[in-house]
Amino acid sequence: MFRLTPVRSGALGLLAALGLYAAFSAEYFGLEILTEIAILSMLVIALDMVAGFGGMVSLCHGALLGIGAYAYAGLTTMTGADPFLALLGAVVLTGIAGFLVGAVCAGSQGIYFIMVTLAFGQMAYAFFFESAAFGGDDGIAGVPRLDLSGLGVDLGDSRSFVLFCMILLALVTLFAAHILRSGLGRTLVGLKTNEQRMRALGVRSWRAKAYTFGISGMIAGLAGVLAAQHTMYISPGLLNWTVSGEALVVVILGGLGTLVGPLVGATAFVLIKHEVSALTPYWHLVTGVILIAVVMSGANGIFGFFEAQLERLRNRSKPAVEGKLKQGSVHDA
Secondary structure: OOOOOOHHHHHHHHHHHHHHHHHOOOOOHHHHHHHHHHHHHHHHHHHHHHOOOOOOOOOOOHHHHHHHHHHHHHHHHHOOOOOOHHHHHHHHHHHHHHHHHHHHHHHHOOOHHHHHHHHHHHHHHHHHOOOOOOOHHHOEEOOOOOOOHOOOOOOOOOHHHHHHHHHHHHHHHHHHHHHOOOHHHHHHHHHHHHHHHHHHHHHHHHHHHHHHHHHHHHHHHHHOOOOHHOEEEEOHHOHHHHHHHHHHHHHHHHOOOOHHHHHHHHHHHHHHHHHHHHHOOOOHHHHHHHHHHHHOOOOOHHHHHHHHHHHHHHHHHHHHHHHHHHHHHHHHH
């Protein structure tokens, strides 16, 4: 079961403080990078819910991101729907898509689960790539942002938009933590540990997996909506399996099954992407070397490594503190 330990709470607080500082101090390019981090963070939180806590390694979360983006873009540009209603519709639609994928794939495990989710993702990619109604490989341009002028907020401003994305990211993180600490989250971890035993206890594994995949799909869909609003343009490339592959790399890089780690991984990945790519076009090699080093070290990602080190220090200091307390009680006696 997910536990919001003091270390994880502190890490979340530190990330929030750094994000707010960057949001109010950065210039245009820095705000664009911060927006990219916030959107990617949402996607990897969605992936960590199913892969890190449920053991369901998915290669279709890029497609879920793309479905959310296309649903929002289609509803706003083709039907003239209100952007807020289009956002809600896109999130619900992506949640339904995630639920169906989870229900179909629930009986698969390991490499077979990965391949089935990859097949779903490529089917969605092929559909939008070939669909003339959705612009084919040209995509859809002119995607509008939400109109919050009634609240005195102009999302056309980069700083306002990144703050909006960060608020939604904070709400998504709290929502994901609540789900993982609920009965559904405990069931999901139980299925990952010993699915046969959970079935013997009367748990319908497919239902728990499908519900979790549906919730994960809703979060990925929201990330897709924000991605569409960010660039005001979408293309089938959003649904490519490489997007899912990058998200999986980010989750592993940050710390699988920690919920906080993916946020660290998203930050590190985007910063490496932009800073190293300014020096060399082979920035993927640098990311690969770092990922290999993290995996070979045996640590659970960057955050998992620091979390383990802090826990080790705490365990070392505990006997010393207990010994001093015992000595003090002996002297008092």
